[in-house]
Amino acid sequence: MGVTIADVARAAGVSKGAVSYALNNRPGVSEATRSRILHHAHELGFSPNVQARSLSSSRAFAVGLVIARDPGLLGSDPFFPAFIAGLETVLADEDVTLVLTVATRPGAEERAYRRLADGGRVDGFVLSDLRCTDNRIALLEETGLPVVTLNRPDGPSSFPAVLVDDTAGVRDAVEHLIALGHRRIGHVAGPQDLIHGRSRLRAWRDTMTAHGLEADLVAVTDFGAGSGVAATEELLGRGDPPTALVYANDVMAIAGMSAIAAGGRSVPGDVSVVGYDDAPIAGHLTPGLTTVATSPMRWGELTARVLMRAIEHGPRLPDVTMAPASLVVRGSTAPPPGPTAHSRLTAPSSTAPSSSRSSSSSRSSSSTARE
Amino acid sequence: MGVTIADVARAAGVSKGAVSYALNNRPGVSEATRSRILHHAHELGFSPNVQARSLSSSRAFAVGLVIARDPGLLGSDPFFPAFIAGLETVLADEDVTLVLTVATRPGAEERAYRRLADGGRVDGFVLSDLRCTDNRIALLEETGLPVVTLNRPDGPSSFPAVLVDDTAGVRDAVEHLIALGHRRIGHVAGPQDLIHGRSRLRAWRDTMTAHGLEADLVAVTDFGAGSGVAATEELLGRGDPPTALVYANDVMAIAGMSAIAAGGRSVPGDVSVVGYDDAPIAGHLTPGLTTVATSPMRWGELTARVLMRAIEHGPRLPDVTMAPASLVVRGSTAPPPGPTAHSRLTAPSSTAPSSSRSSSSSRSSSSTARE
DNA sequence: ACCGAGCACTGAACCGGTTAAGTGATCTAC
DNA sequence: GTAGATCACTTAACCGGTTCAGTGCTCGGT
Numbered sequence A, B: 001m002g003v004t005i006a007d008v009a010r011a012a013g014v015s016k017g018a019v020s021y022a023l024n025n026r027p028g029v030s031e032a033t034r035s036r037i038l039h040h041a042h043e044l045g046f047s048p049n050v051q052a053r054s055l056s057s058s059r060a061f062a063v064g065l066v067i068a069r070d071p072g073l074l075g076s077d078p079f080f081p082a083f084i085a086g087l088e089t090v091l092a093d094e095d096v097t098l099v100l101t102v103a104t105r106p107g108a109e110e111r112a113y114r115r116l117a118d119g120g121r122v123d124g125f126v127l128s129d130l131r132c133t134d135n136r137i138a139l140l141e142e143t144g145l146p147v148v149t150l151n152r153p154d155g156p157s158s159f160p161a162v163l164v165d166d167t168a169g170v171r172d173a174v175e176h177l178i179a180l181g182h183r184r185i186g187h188v189a190g191p192q193d194l195i196h197g198r199s200r201l202r203a204w205r206d207t208m209t210a211h212g213l214e215a216d217l218v219a220v221t222d223f224g225a226g227s228g229v230a231a232t233e234e235l236l237g238r239g240d241p242p243t244a245l246v247y248a249n250d251v252m253a254i255a256g257m258s259a260i261a262a263g264g265r266s267v268p269g270d271v272s273v274v275g276y277d278d279a280p281i282a283g284h285l286t287p288g289l290t291t292v293a294t295s296p297m298r299w300g301e302l303t304a305r306v307l308m309r310a311i312e313h314g315p316r317l318p319d320v321t322m323a324p325a326s327l328v329v330r331g332s333t334a335p336p337p338g339p340t341a342h343s344r345l346t347a348p349s350s351t352a353p354s355s356s357r358s359s360s361s362s363r364s365s366s367s368t369a370r371e
Numbered sequence C: 001a002c003c004g005a006g007c008a009c010t011g012a013a014c015c016g017g018t019t020a021a022g023t024g025a026t027c028t029a030c
Numbered sequence D: 001g002t003a004g005a006t007c008a009c010t011t012a013a014c015c016g017g018t019t020c021a022g023t024g025c026t027c028g029g030t
Helices: A005-012 A016-023 A031-044 A050-057 A071-075 A079-093 A108-118 A135-143 A166-180 A195-210 A225-236 A250-262 A296-313 B005-012 B016-023 B031-044 B050-057 B071-075 B079-093 B108-118 B135-143 B166-180 B195-210 B225-236 B250-262 B296-313
Strands: A062-068 A097-103 A125-127 A147-150 A161-163 A185-189 A218-220 A244-247 A272-274 A291-293 A326-328 B062-068 B097-103 B125-127 B147-150 B161-163 B185-189 B218-220 B244-247 B272-274 B291-293 B326-328
Touching: A005 A016, A005 A031, A016 A031, A050 B050, A062 A079, A062 A108, A062 A296, A071 B079, A079 A097, A079 A296, A079 B071, A079 B097, A079 B108, A097 A108, A097 B079, A108 A125, A108 A135, A108 B079, A125 A135, A125 A296, A147 A296, A161 A296, A166 A185, A166 A195, A166 A244, A166 A272, A166 A291, A166 A326, A185 A195, A185 A225, A185 A250, A195 A218, A218 A225, A225 A244, A225 A250, A244 A250, A250 A272, B005 B016, B005 B031, B016 B031, B062 B079, B062 B108, B062 B296, B079 B097, B079 B296, B097 B108, B108 B125, B108 B135, B125 B135, B125 B296, B147 B296, B161 B296, B166 B185, B166 B195, B166 B244, B166 B272, B166 B291, B166 B326, B185 B195, B185 B225, B185 B250, B195 B218, B218 B225, B225 B244, B225 B250, B244 B250, B250 B272
Parallel strands: A062 A097, A062 A125, A125 A147, A147 A161, A185 A218, A185 A244, A244 A272, B062 B097, B062 B125, B125 B147, B147 B161, B185 B218, B185 B244, B244 B272
Antiparallel strands: A097 B097, A291 A326, B291 B326
């Protein structure tokens, strides 16, 4: 079942070493011999045994991705499949495989990292779903393996990060709503122990306060549809309810739209809705969901590229920044209800928001109060 | 960075071989020596290098899963994450890793299988998304590696299959609608080159004809939200439109519900809707989506178990059948509109449908006309 | 007392590659 | 004409485990 390098060597009438040199495009064989060897290798259908290669070169030709999430939440997240597909486009070219671990039981996550690292199963890791105080950073620094993090963790980290500024998308969303005339804009936030849950909340709050609006309409969730519904009902049930809601992900936004309609209000007539992710279904709902589009596939590509570079040329690399997340305006956002349809005159504070149309916001982040 | 078996041997004052025997619970060492060796191994933090183990034992300690799908479709499918989580629970215990490949570009799928198989990177494969004439079967039979298929392919296959009878779920759904009084029940089908797209369509058609109803309201889609909307509009626009629609997955059902509402009809007042998958969001919509629940996580567990058995004890194993998919009744199904609310008298043909409540249908498949 | 069996363990080959060191042959330079 | 460099390739060690064929020892049976 295995044609080995020795078989090729015998066929070509050379030594194992010569075949190895030839196949790896290294000097030490003449061009004539190289092509003869390659010919025989192809003829015999030779493909090198990865285990053997790994053992002698002490590289695993694999990278690890450990996902620790409730399977239910995972199943509704459009991010990972596209992200993994992006990783794959690069890894496949480099003949590197992706070792995926989904950790559901508590403690399984840490064990998974250790297992992959200590066993020499992978050459590096992609670290996603970063948490605010993330003990995985220390854990992985201990292993000495290269790592690329998705966004920069709050704490110290010696690993390169591939950054997507989700701030811009949320800011654009809020400013889009403000431009439509909304003043009571709520946020259904994600878990605050995740940095992207937190950064989206911060972006919402900063944009609100920068425009002189009160950032009081927040509900923190677990990113799940159920708590999205609960948060929606809670916010709409308040004394001075929102006329628009910015959700931290599309799943909650979709469930939220449904809950809003069920409560007798219309989207966008009574309440405007903005999601985050641009899930494939978002454009096929009625009204279409206005949402913030990220490019998880390109994110995956870039992450894989940085990780491969870290594996080959040393783990100390600078961060890479992607194009910021951008707003996709669809039907779920419209001017708020009420007497003055387009309240353009009652702009509260100073600093004109100007046109925040469908994104391409290439400016630096908006002015942050204090900090 | 690596404490090897030789280090442990030296510490324990024995030979490499003895350590190997001790660690693998094989005879050849006394109980006293074994525990001494284990003690030292633990002390030194030894963990065996998988590459070396693989090379000498010619096992990869990894299994492969290749997914060939459009990333967009993948992203909205709740199946895979849960399925993979299920695989993982078993694989992690066996210290086997999952090598995941997402093939997006054409031809990448076949190359992925070959790469994993020929390189000796995996000990076996999980074959999902079976197609009607699936050339992967022959491809993998050629490699000689153990394989487990998700459901039994149409063509010849020497591999064991782990079966979920989605027929039962669709039949229950249709009978549930019939019991509610529906007669015009449409089906938004999945791609007909996928066996589960085809089997759901067949289950719908068989159940319809078994009840003397005409199975004319079908639209075939690609499982995507967009074509779900298009199919919905097409079916509702026909001369004698359906009062209920059975969708081949939840994504299309959700987009469909939205399209139905956008067309001025209510769910379930005017049109009842049934999905398939029981996506996490399904229960959090309003109305809740009546759908067919599968257990992808348990499916994954069982699949991994069968695959491991095939790897260890030979690839020829009998098929394993899981509990059939079951109907979860929520708010999106109700009696059809019209003069006679509960038309119980006008039961068309013979064979009483009886009570098709919320599942647990353990009977064999319903009577199939002809075949 | 001695033989044979069985046990506990060692030594070394082996898996299939990579790679440093070594070997001849040819080429160059003075 | 010969030292020395260069090239093209071979040889063999090595990666870190597994495993088989010994080896020495103890113990039981007669």
